[in-house]
Amino acid sequence: MIKTLVVRGLLLGLLAGFVAGGFAFFFGEPRVDSAIALEEAAAATAAPEPEPAGHSHEVEISRPVQKAGLFLATGLYGLAVGGVFALVYAGLRGRVGPRNDGGLALAAAGTAFVAIILAPFLKYPANPPAVGDPETINSRTGLYVVMVLVGLAATAIAVAVARRITAGSWQRWIGAVAAFLVPVIAAWVLLPTVNEVPRGFPASLLWEFRVASLGTQLVFWTAFGVLFGWACDRAARRAHILAAA
Structure with missing residues (x-):
């Protein structure tokens, strides 16, 4: 049973990761592009510093490659979260929360979103490029x-x-x-x-980026909770029918 749940969590986590990646691509990446443009404009107006002897330029990854890698990142995130979630779900099933499988999956996903996404986000919200001191990362x-x-x-x-x-x-x-x-x-x-946040950074851009960042996580956890709950309810109905036959 646990193996089935883990496989289900991995596959549906991957799918939910791609869904969240699509949201991030359309709503988050334009804000990242705007923030990068501001950073490059500020760097262009600053006086260039002389490079030390033997210094080599870092290889930068182009934005198209980064955008394509976004779906890889959210997919891997979904795989990892889906596997861990399935194990936690197996431990909670029949012990805590709603008795029906779908309700438990939705409740667990909602609780996970609040605990590990929303609570930290409200204290330390995400920042776009050009915001934050690299030395304090x-x-x-x-x-x-x-x-x-x-x-x-x-x-x-x-x-x-x-x-x-x-x-x-x-x-x-x-x-x-x-x-x-x-x-x-x-x-x-x-x-x-x-x-x-540096002085003069557009407040609207900062707000839109943070909303898109939180929205990406909300889309992932909503999609995953609904898909996982639907799959668990479907499996439970099938098992009940087979047992009654």
Whole structure:
């Protein structure tokens, strides 16, 4: 059963990755092009620095190649996420959340989006090219990873609290949401803020890029949750029919 779920997660994750890649191509890449154009214009007006002896030019990847590689990246992302999701889903099935397979898949996908995408994004939103100091990329990446870990830990706490509450369903929902928000909000407040947007960078372009970035993840998790839930419900109905025959 687990092997079947993993294969299903890999294939549907790949498909959802391509769907998200299409969204990113049409809505995100034009903003990347605009940001790169601003960066190149700023570099052209700056005084060129002399190159040290023995310096070799870095090989730059052209934009058409980068855009084609976008689908490879989102496809690989979907494969990885789909496999991990299937394993987590197998552990949750029959223990936590909705009893029907499709509902559980949608609930798990929605929870994953909130925990590992939305919660970190609200503290450290994505930035286009020309935004951010290259020397601080390691520290910024570390802070983002910390927020992801906080989101995962908060989800585990919320599930544990929900399982301990024996009252009605709405009490469990309130308890779970509160248990999730407390550590997440604490992390938002305590972790340092990163603001490296250069002066004069168009606010509309920054906003559109961030919306497209978050939208790409929303499209992926929605597509994957719907596809995975539909496939699980379809498999369950088929098994029920075979058992009744």
